[in-house]
Amino acid sequence: MNEIYHHALKLLQRKDYTKRQLLEKLQAKFGKVPEEVVETLLSKRFLNDRRYAENFVAKHPDSHPSWIRQALEEAGVEQQVIDHAVAISHWPSLRDVLKAKMLLWRLCPPLERRDVARLFRLLSRLGYPEEDIREELEQFHE
Numbered sequence: 001m002n003e004i005y006h007h008a009l010k011l012l013q014r015k016d017y018t019k020r021q022l023l024e025k026l027q028a029k030f031g032k033v034p035e036e037v038v039e040t041l042l043s044k045r046f047l048n049d050r051r052y053a054e055n056f057v058a059k060h061p062d063s064h065p066s067w068i069r070q071a072l073e074e075a076g077v078e079q080q081v082i083d084h085a086v087a088i089s090h091w092p093s094l095r096d097v098l099k100a101k102m103l104l105w106r107l108c109p110p111l112e113r114r115d116v117a118r119l120f121r122l123l124s125r126l127g128y129p130e131e132d133i134r135e136e137l138e139q140f141h142e
Contacts, residue, residue: 004030005037009046016052020076049077053085060126061089062097067127094128098136109140116140 004026011017011025019038026033041047053072060068065086072082092100101122102108107115116137123133 001034001037004033005040008037008041012041012046016055017047018049018052018076019047022047050081050084053077053081054088057085057089062092062100062126064094064127064129065089065091070127094123094132094136097126097128098123098140102140111137111140 007029008022008026011022017025019042022041023033023038026037038047052075056072056075057068060071068086069082072085073079077085098119101119102111105115105118107119111119120130120133120137124130
């Protein structure tokens with residue numbers, strides 16, 4: 001058990017994990033993981049799904065909330081925790097994100113076809129609906 005606990009601490013030093021992610025990592029290396037290891041990590045607050053979710057939201061401020069929800073669900077975060085993390089964050093509109101990216105990339109209207117494609121791919125990866133992206137980009141395209 002000591003070896004598993006110390007390995008878990010080593011993993012958590014490098015990166016924050018959800019309870020499920022850490023269990024999967026530990027099970028892949030050690031097989032069965034004693035419940036006491038997880039309980040100890042939780043009680044000492046080395047492992048905290050709420051913190052993970054809030055940090056994840058903070059690291060992805062331009063992403064669409066639906067993409068954030070999906071990513072957190074895949075990471076094993078409970079729905080209640082996801083709802084809280086999404087609710088406490090300010091989400092910019094698609095137009096605000098688009099303008100910020102254009103400013104960052106030093107793009108001005110009218111946009112060339114390749115710039116429109118780059119912006120479309122970026123906004124799509126951030127989780128915005130394709131139809132909404134097309135509508136916004138039409139305003140800036142030649």
